[in-house]
Every structure is written in structure tokens, then in C-alpha cells.
Amino acid sequence: MGIGIDLGGTTIKGGIVNNQGKILLERLIKTQSHRGYSELLNDLLTLIKELLLYAPDEQLIGIGIPGILSGDGAIVVSCPNLRWKNVTLKKDLEARLTQEVNLVNDATAAGIAEAAFGSTLGKTSSMMITLGTGVGGGLILNGRIISGSHGVATEVGHMLMEKNFYSCGCGKNGCLETFASATALIRYCKMRMELGVESSLTTEEMLDGKIIIDAAKAGDPLALEAVNRLAKYLGWAIANISDIVDPEIYTIGGGLSYAGNFLLEKIRMETLKRLTYPQNAVPEIVLAMFRNEAGMIGAANLKRFI
């Protein structure tokens, strides 16, 4: 058992997770980041204490954070969604609780959920890739999460691929997530339509990743071009990651993974084209099992993957 918190930009979700990865009890509160760090810390403590009422003997508390932690995992160095910079979250929570609190990047938490109970169960090395507004990653090698000496490992969304027509929010040009996220799909389709390319998509409506993927499945040439482009860059990135750490399996999660096998088959094909040893060293690539609950389940199980 463990308590897992998923600290999102709009909602803070907390759950009591059993040893089979099932959420026994879940509580949500709105994230009111405009109220500042100390108020948000109070909200977080209230939520944890509420969960502890139902699991008073629980000693494991893990928190998934959509941001960058320090190398030792104690400090939230940067979390734009919460407007946090260098906050001593671990220390501040532990000062007011009797339990140990551990922090983890949210994509890594999702990777833990998959490794502990989901699509990568039983593998000692696995890489989670989350495709959403951006591209996130979580890497487990020899059964341990890889957080990096400066806490910035598996920032795979910022691997530089090649020049792109728009720059990344991080300030660089060419980041993977400007080619392989929902944002990338939308930007690419809009750019092509502005150049006069015809499509069943219109620039009028609020485009999102799901609309583009559905249009691609329905045969719209531009949407299909955009999805194929995404798969190409993701396959390229996966091949390069395999050249560095050679995980046994990749699992694809995040909002765009709803595209299912339609997208998965494309990613597999594009990866295979670029692997250095396609004859004898081909990683499995699968879809993640958990969705919105991944962060809580992973955070609750963090301790045994540290």
C-alpha cells in the first residue's frame, strides 16, 4: 500500500493504492496555484491528512510533479504550471508529517505505474514516453528510476532533432516535442493549411490532437501527413535512445496514445527503419495500460524504484 499524489496544474489527485496497483480511495482538489506556495502546501497537507484518516498506518507517500526536481529529488527546481521555482517541498511536507515523502517527475511516475502493474511489468529496463501537450519520459534501468545527476534525465521532449518551423517553449529550436506532441500536430496542420493545403480540418474550429488523429484515421491526407511526421520523429528518437540505454521495452502513454494501434504500428515501423541492429536488438514498443490514474499509482510505488 502507499499514498500517491498527482500534482497537476488544474487538479491535485490523491489516492490510497494497494499492493495490486488498485486505487482504493481517491480524493481530488482544485490546484489554486495563484494563491502561492504556502497556501498550495497547506492544501496538499490537508489532502494527505484526509487520505491518512483512511490509512493511518501508511508510511509511504509519493508525489508526482509536472516539473524538474533537483538531483537528490528533494527540491522542485522548476514547475511552470504551479509557478514554483526552487521550493523545498520534501522538507516542508516532512516537517509537518510523520511519514517520509518522496518526489518524482510525473512522466517517471507513469513509467513506474506501468513497470509495477502495467504494460512493462516484469521488465527490468523500460522507457515510458508520454505524448500530450509536450513529450515526457520516464526511464527504469536495473529496476531503478533514472532521475539524472541534475534531475533532468528523461527530458526526452527536448532532444534536438533538426530545425523546425517553430521554436520550443524551452527556447531551443528542433526539440522532439515540437515534432511529436499534440501541440506539434496542431501547429503543423495549421501551418500547412495556411499555405493552402486542403483538408477536412478547418482552421476555424478548435483543433486538438484527437480531432487530427480521427481525421487521419478517416483518410484526410493532411492529418495523415501530420501523424506520419509525428511517428517518424518519434521512431528516430526511440532509435537514438536505444543507442544510448537499449531498454527492453518502450511504452507509449499520454493523451495521444488514445490513437491506439493506428499510431503504434507507425511508430514501430519508423523505429525499425532507424535501429542500429534491427536484426538482433529490437525493443518492444507497446501502449501504456494506465491513463489518468498513472501518476497516483506510480507515485504511491515510487519508493521501491528509487
Add this chain to the structure above:
Amino acid sequence: MGIGIDLGGTTIKGGIVNNQGKILLERLIKTQSHRGYSELLNDLLTLIKELLLYAPDEQLIGIGIPGILSGDGAIVVSCPNLRWKNVTLKKDLEARLTQEVNLVNDATAAGIAEAAFGSTLGKTSSMMITLGTGVGGGLILNGRIISGSHGVATEVGHMLMEKNFYSCGCGKNGCLETFASATALIRYCKMRMELGVESSLTTEEMLDGKIIIDAAKAGDPLALEAVNRLAKYLGWAIANISDIVDPEIYTIGGGLSYAGNFLLEKIRMETLKRLTYPQNAVPEIVLAMFRNEAGMIGAANLKRFI
């Protein structure tokens, strides 16, 4: 203490290495790979037994291999220099010795030597990059070597960067080692001279990496262009590796590292330009301490990094 073997394409070097990383005794034999696997195995056993005469109580034997091992490290899957494919080297040696034998990729062995006694001593995460005819890598995370689930981790020379004017020996086009090795320097300078670019280098002489680096240091514009190009791609690769595993330190070895600070400063600058978090997550980049003896020292110390 340990016995370390460096199984090269032209020489097999064996050494008794003490706990301070000093080679107490060294023996060399010529690699006669044309005689086939069983003869080479006999030569290797003879060399090991000769070393054991001087260190009869030694229980640790490690062998660095210039090729690809299986995920469990028992089989040499591919070693073009020795014309080996899928040879059961660990089993075959252990059948005729009382000691345990462990195998390791040669660049990883060099990385171990640096981590145990050299430029990355005291760091729990480090990445060795060897710049020679090709580009090799060795990664240590949490004090353990990362060999990969299929044995092909740290094949960083084959990370795909962008299209290049010649293809890699592996069959792909765009591999890092076609931009950032001695071979890459030579091919680039020759290509540019054939296009009429003037240089103090001539196509007549046998160009090598050292000649090009010396010419760059002396101010030859083409040689300088070639070295700057190498540094650019290496900085790009290092930034991408940091986005995946974020090691504390990189150490640059191999023949081209003789270029010293002249090359190192360029690599640091090109890396810094491409890091995702240049303010708060900058890895150290240093020159390797060991040279020709790195393979033996690393192989002898393999066991404690597995």
C-alpha cells in the same frame, strides 16, 4: 587486484592490475584472427594462464571486446575485427579455467578505468566517449555499467544526427561517428579539397586525425572547419544524451582526445549551446586520463561495476 584483457584487432594485451589501478605486469600477443575462433581462444587461454603464474590466487578476470555482447554479457554477438559472430566466449573460457570470466565492451571498459581510478573518480554517473576511427561509449549510472537489454547500449556512434555526405559502415546514413571521428575528419577534409577548397593539407599524403588537428591548431582554415564541425555534432550528441540520462560528467578518450584542451573547449561550448537547462544542469566535460592501458585496467575492475 584483477586480470584485465584488452582483446584488440591487432594485439591482445593482458595485465595484472592492482587495487590502485596500476598495471603490475603486462603481456602482449598478436591477434591472429585469420586462424579462427578455436585457435584465438587457445591463444587467449595461454595468455591468461601466463598471467596466472604470477598471480595464482587471482579470481577476477575481465575481457574488453571491440564488439557487441549479448544482453547477459555471455556471448560475443558480433566482433568484425576478430571475424566473430555469436561465439560463446565466457562459457568456453570458464570451461577451461577455475576463475569466473566477465566480458565487457571495450569503450565501457575504458569508462570503468576512468570511474575507478581516473577522470571520473568519485562520480556515480559518468559517460565515456571514445573518439577514434569510430565513436564509442560507456555509461555508468548509480555505479553500474549500462550494457542494455540487448547488449547494444552506448552505441552512441550510431545515434542519427542528420543526413551526411557519406554513409556509415553500419549501413545507416547520418550516424554520429560519420561526423565526429578521425574517419569523419579525414573524409570531410578530402571531400572539401576535392571541391577545390584550399588547405595546407594535401590529398597526396596519408591524412590522419592527428595531422588534421595539428593543422587546425596551426590555423589552417579547412582543418579548423573540420574540427569545429566535429565539435558541433559531439556537443549536439552530448546535449541529447543529457536529455536522456543526465550524467554528472562526460570524459573524452580515444585517439582524438590527444587534441587536448583545444578540442575540449570547443566541445564544451557546443554542448552548452544545446543543453536544455544551461543555467542549472550543466555536466562536466573532461579529458580521459588513461590511454592505451584503459581497456586492461577497466576489464580487471569490471566485476564491481556490473
